[in-house]
Amino acid sequence: MVAASWSRAAWLATLVFLLLIAWLRISRRVTVLIILSLLAAILVINANADRPFWKNQMYLMRLVTLVRFEKVTNKDAGRFNLYQKGAAMIAEHPLLGFGIGSFYLTSVKFARPGDPNGHIPDFAHNIFLQLATEMGMPLAVFYTGICGWILYWGLRSWIEIKSAEQKQSQHALTLLGITLSLGVYLETGMTGNSLNVYISNQLLFWFLMAAVLAAGQREYEREGESQRESGVGKITASLGL
Numbered sequence: 001m002v003a004a005s006w007s008r009a010a011w012l013a014t015l016v017f018l019l020l021i022a023w024l025r026i027s028r029r030v031t032v033l034i035i036l037s038l039l040a041a042i043l044v045i046n047a048n049a050d051r052p053f054w055k056n057q058m059y060l061m062r063l064v065t066l067v068r069f070e071k072v073t074n075k076d077a078g079r080f081n082l083y084q085k086g087a088a089m090i091a092e093h094p095l096l097g098f099g100i101g102s103f104y105l106t107s108v109k110f111a112r113p114g115d116p117n118g119h120i121p122d123f124a125h126n127i128f129l130q131l132a133t134e135m136g137m138p139l140a141v142f143y144t145g146i147c148g149w150i151l152y153w154g155l156r157s158w159i160e161i162k163s164a165e166q167k168q169s170q171h172a173l174t175l176l177g178i179t180l181s182l183g184v185y186l187e188t189g190m191t192g193n194s195l196n197v198y199i200s201n202q203l204l205f206w207f208l209m210a211a212v213l214a215a216g217q218r219e220y221e222r223e224g225e226s227q228r229e230s231g232v233g234k235i236t237a238s239l240g241l
Helices: 008-025 028-048 052-056 058-067 077-092 103-110 127-135 137-165 170-191 199-238
Strands: none
Touching: 008 028, 008 058, 008 170, 028 058, 052 058, 077 103, 077 127, 103 127, 127 137, 127 170, 137 170, 137 199, 170 199
16 A cells, blocks of 8 residues: 555655564564665666656656655755745744644745745645644644654663563564554654644544553553562561561
8 A cells, every 4th residue: 555655755654664673573684685675776766767668657756756866955846945935934933833724825925936836835744844833843842852752662661571571572562563653653744744634644643652651651560560569578578577
C-alpha cells in the first residue's frame, strides 16, 4: 500500500523505520547489505532520472524528486516556498500565531515575489510549522517536547525491559512496535499533512502516544513493586522477623 501511494512522506518514513527495525532485529551484516543495496538503487535512479522513459512516468518522476541529488530549493520548490511563507508568518506573530486553521488562507499573503504558486492556498505540510503559525511558537515547542519525551520514554522502557529479561519478550517487542509506529506518524507529519489535516490520523496518533505511556508505565510499576518488596524484605530480615 505504501509503495502504491503517491505520498513521498510515507515512502520516506517507511524506508527509514524499516531500516531501523532491521538494525534492531536482524544481524548488522544483513542490515549493512540492505543499506548498500538501497544506496545502489538510489545511484541507479539518479543515473536514469533524465531518460525520457522516467520523465514520462509520473510515478517514477515523483520517486526521482525524493532521491535525486540536488539542491533543497530545486528538489521541491513549491514546498520550499510554502515553508518560507510559514517562517514569515511566525516572524510576524511568534507568540500567539494567526489562529486555528488560519494557515491555509493566510499564508498566501506572505508569498515572496516570483513564487508561481504563491496565490494558491495550501496547508503547511508540517505539523510543527502549522502549529507555530496558527497557535504560536510556545505551543509548538511544547508539543514538540511532548512528542520527543514520549518517544524517549518508549525507547528507554524497551531497552530496560529487554535488559531485565535478557531477551526480546512479547511485551518488549510490542512496546518497540508501538514506539516506532508513533515515530512513523511524526516523520510523515513533518513532511506531509497526515496530522495537521486528517482527524482519523490524529485519533490514531494520540492513541499510539497513550499506548506507549501505558506499556512503559506498566513495566516501571512492576519495577517499583519489586524494589519495594525487596526493601521490605531487607528491613524484615534486619529486624529478625
